[in-house]
Amino acid sequence: MNKYRSHYCNNLRKKDVGSKVLLAGWINKKRDHGNLLFIDLRDNYGITQCIIDKENSNFSSLEKIQLETVVKVEGEVINRSNETINKEIATGEIEVKIQKFEVLGVCKELPMPIFSDQEYSEEIRLKYRFLDLRRKKIHENIILRSKVISFIRNEMYNYGFLEFQTPILTSSSPEGARDFLVPSRLNPGKFYALPQAPQQFKQLIMVSGFDKYFQIAPCFRDEDARADRSPGEFYQLDLEMSFVEQEDIFEVVEKMLINTFKKFSNKKLMYDKFPKISYADAMMKYGTDKPDLRNPLLINDITEIFLRKDVSFEIFKKLVKKGFNVRCIVTQNTKDRPRSFFDNIDKWAKDQGASGLAYFTIEKEAQIQAKGPIGKFFSEEALAEIMKKTKAKVGDSIFMACNNQKELEKITSLAREKIAKDLGLINENIFAFCWIVDYPMFEKNEQTNKIEFSHNPFSMPQGDLKKINFDNPLDILAYQYDIVCNGVELSSGAIRNHKPELMYKLFSIAGYTSQQVDEKFSGMINALSYGAPPHGGIAPGIDRIVMLLADEKNIREVTMFPMNQNAQDLMMNAPSEVNENQLKELSLSLKLKK
């Protein structure tokens, strides 16, 4: 028999009554009745109540022991009387009468309680992560994460994918996020970069003829953190397939995601087949390319209304003449909402840096009229036109903003979320997936006025490749797609451009010479000229998938050892200073800003 335990802390049941057992674990909770002591012993699997009374010579030493001390307990499984059965725990019908015990690991006074539903500051949680991870919810989240990854890995094998590792020390890439750099000792003055994603490697794997690849890949990007974005590193289910079109990828990924979400969550899927929304449509209807489809509110453009003579809302009319647009959100049957509801939203919009949201409610007495601060500026005919355009009905309210397209998208997208939240329109018990498709290949940088790749520069442009009009690069769409779930961007992918000539052409539009392309992407561009198969892929974010499944709002709740917002590991003290010798070996010297 094992020296430490004969059973786990969730094993024992009524049938074990009478048997002698060895349990080992942490002292989760003590209830000391003076001459009788209850101890809840906890391990990874569960909790068993152990009991000892004054008759036993070990009583007084066990009575003094700290919570979270690791002990080994030897005793007999005994029955609990009916009134003392605890239905909350699986082992609640029995308890272990302690005969002997031994301390295996002492515990100092705790900086934070383990057995408690209290919330603690992130600082203390991250510094003592090993204690934090003992707590029930996060312990379960991490176990869920393991199971999800294992399940996904198994699914991918079943679909015929092979798992390969790719290098962690690689080269810096000019596109995308800021790189993490690693100085090279053997090549003074030169640096490796940690991969932002195994993008080029997975394409090279396709060129190497492996057909279907996946990897639970660590990705490193030196960008600032958000609640749903770890600083530093995160994991993607990176995958790539040869001889495929967009639809082939959709089929595999949809199947994988649906199976995973059905297995690990009780929430319903809003769509069993993910709807496809073009990037342009998404930006119009939702103001963002990561729409939360649980939210029923839609955005409408009503710029034309403000060209009418029977509309006299001069502030908007002037802006419209200058080329601005007006977009609006209709809320159903809100005519009886208190004035504070409308004013709160207007005030909120101003806090967001917008000039506020104008609003009115459509009512009907003798005739249809707009009620609210700006209602009087609209004629009955103009209102009819608005109602036609927005499908608004009597009793509905309309919130409007006027601005340039980019600002409009921003504020209406935020307003859509805010208003839906205020009205309680979002069903939290649903997962609403969708594909966002038809991303533009290029976009114009507002500041520099230069044409840039809007997403992945290795994407394949859409349409007949012989007939693409490179004179209007902003009109070129790419086979580029994202998966969005409940407003969270879960993955993005593309059919890749496997034709070197076309690649040079596209890069030249973004301002790169062929020489620069050869230099920056030497591995790949070279490979593409030795018989590259058409291929494509996608990379769903593992952390965010687990976050959705665990119903957490913060990615650190599903990450075992996360860094804080300033990209520091408070437990391991990273990053840290290094000594002179280490710097010298790397031919580095520091020039710190004061």
Next chain:
RNA sequence: GGGGGUGUAGCUCAGUUGGUUAGAGCGAUCGCCUGUCACGCGAUAGGUCGAGGGUUCGAGUCCCUUCACUCCCGCCA
């Protein structure tokens, strides 16, 4: 880089208009308690009110600066 929030005992928090010796619960220590499962009861210890400066007779409270954590914007092909 910018904006918001928070910072009071080991932990979670309260602290009024600026006014005596800064409080509670949990935890810790000590004592009582044989059926609890958030056990109960009593006592004790524990504080640079994040830090620095200012206003004031007097600052946890008001002002300025700064630090830490967090949320957001920028950034994230």
